[in-house]
Amino acid sequence: MNDFLARLAGVIGSANLFTADTDTARYTTDQRGRYHGRPLAVARPGSTAEVAALVRLARAHQVAIVPQGGNTSTCGGATPDGSGRQLLVALERLNRVRALDAANHSLTVEAGMTLAAVQQAAADADRLFPLSLASEGSCQxxxxxxxxxxGLAVLRYGTMRELTLGLEVVLPDGQVLNALSGLRKDTSGLDVKQLFIGAEGQLGLITAATLKLFARPTAHATALVGVRDAAAAIAWLNALKDAFGDRLTTFEIMSEVCQNLLAKYHPGQLPFTAPWALLIELSDSGDSAELGERLVAWLAEQDMLDGVVAQSEAERQKLWQLREAMSETQKRDGPSIKHDIGVPSSAIPAFLDEAGTALEAAFPGVRVVAFGHAGDGNLHYNVSYTRPGNAELFSDEPRVNEIVYDLVYRHAGTLAAEHGIGQLKPHWLARYKDPVALAVMKTIKQALDPAGLMNPGRWL
Incomplete structure (x- = not known):
């Protein structure tokens, strides 16, 4: 491998090729600390041309590639194995804005830009890039x-599939697919960019993207409301859609267990506790005070246990901080079996009831921490303990997952709504995914990457 590494240093510069453990350490453990790897090296290319040359060289030497962005994966999707033979490719140096077309509401950026930097680039042009995640300061x-x-605004704006107009991708043979485009409509053949969105680096390395921008809202109205059960929460969701249409940007829910954790680790910040708390946000053009008055008037006619409406931007940010702190707060409280599941929003009450009952029967005293994006049906359904002391938590994981996933698919849902599959869920995907769909995906993988060098060991 010395010849390979020497040639690779010639492509990207020796300063951007890390082989010492002290230099590679921050790339080799996933965010949750669950997966640990040992790469052959960490390569940090600085351009698409360097990525393409790197891929061609790796292919010639039959070296597998593990691409990595901000290393915020919760499923181990960007962590190398322990063989010491996989090349980790960190794209952090590809961090430039290539083009901004404010009149076309589009922005072309390189793959290593953090989400927060992309949001800021849009804001500097008086535009909005609406994807928002708790990890936006570090995820790429x-x-x-x-x-x-x-993330938090799918209800109004959609996922990355809806927010992407074009891609640039280095294919497994080193060719560069230039599908960057600011077009909203193009029927000239298959929309090949969609192959790479959600593929977790198994079909190629995304090096740049043209993203969809929106007019920046000038008015926000934000409320935290308490309701008696999940059925009431979903009734609120539909009533808000009827009353405010696409002004409803966010509809988040947090169980009472979540609220108790927030009260424990962020004392004095939560204005009340209720069986379920709803974080609601409307956004529009115009004036925040006027939009807030409309929300207050609507809330006055609803049946709720408690509620607060933000009266200033500072109060709005405090409400958001509570929701965004939820993942970190649960991590502080200890390990958990995490589920990033999705069901139709209408099925959330039944799923929560059935899953809670089934888990309690299997594991008396189990604690479920449920929160998430109820507006689009995506729940973070996490089991913090199955028995006192957490001693058996991960030995119980297969049975916990089976209970949860069986019910998810009974309600026409998915086991991966936004976090991907990674190393955590391939065997579960094989169990629940339509076999014809899996076969099609594997056919595409074989066609593009017959040697299996792109992020191997994952679900394809």
Missing amino acids: IGGNLSTNAG
Whole structure:
């Protein structure tokens, strides 16, 4: 491998090729600390041309490639194995804005830009890029594309599939697919960019993307409301859609267990607790005070246990901070069996009831921490313990997953709504995914990457 590494250093520069453990350490463990790898090296290319040359060289030497963005994966999708033979390709140096067309509401950026930097580039042009995640300061747009990220505003704006107009991708043979485009309509053949969104780097390395921008809302109305059960929460969702249409940008829910954790680790921040808390946000053009008055008037006619409406931008941010702190708060409280599931929003109450009952029967005293994007049906359904002391938590994981996923698919759902599959879920995907769909995906993988060098060991 010395010849390969020497030639690779000639492509990207020796300063951007890390082989020492002290240099590679920050790339080799996933965000949750669950997966640990040992790469052959970490390569940091600085251009699409360098990525293409790197891929051609790796192919010639039969070296597998593991692409990595901000290393915020919760499923181990960007972590190398322990063989010491896989090349980790970190795209952090591809971090430039290539083009901005404010009149066309489009922005072309490189894959290594953080989501927060993309949001800021749009804001600097008085535009909005609406994808929003708790990890937006560190996750990168290439990773967002590779997992088809969703986040907090899917209800109004959609996932990365809907937010992407074009892609540039280095294919497994080193060719560069130039499908960057600001077009909204193009019927000249298959929309090949969609193959790479959600593929977790198994079909090629995304190096740049043209993203869809929107007019920046000038008015926001944000409320935290308490309701008695999940059925009431979904009734609120539909009533808000009827009353406000696409002004309803966000509809998040947090169980009472979540609220108790927030109260424990962020004392004095939560204004109340209820069986379920709803974080609601409307956005529009015009004036925030006027939109807020409309929301207050609507809320006055609803049946709720408690509620607060933000009266200033500072109060709005405090409400958002509570929701965005949920993942970090649960991590502080200890490990959990995480489920990034999706069901139709209408099925959420039944799923929660059935899953809770089944888990309690199997594991008396189990604690479920449920929260997430109820507006689009995506729940983070996490089991914090199955028995006192957490001693058996991960030994119980297969049975917990089976209970949860069986019910998810009974309700026409998915086991991966926005976090991807990675190393965590391939065997579960094989169990639940339509076999014809899996066969089609594997056919595409074989056609593009017959040697299986792109992010091997994953679900394809």
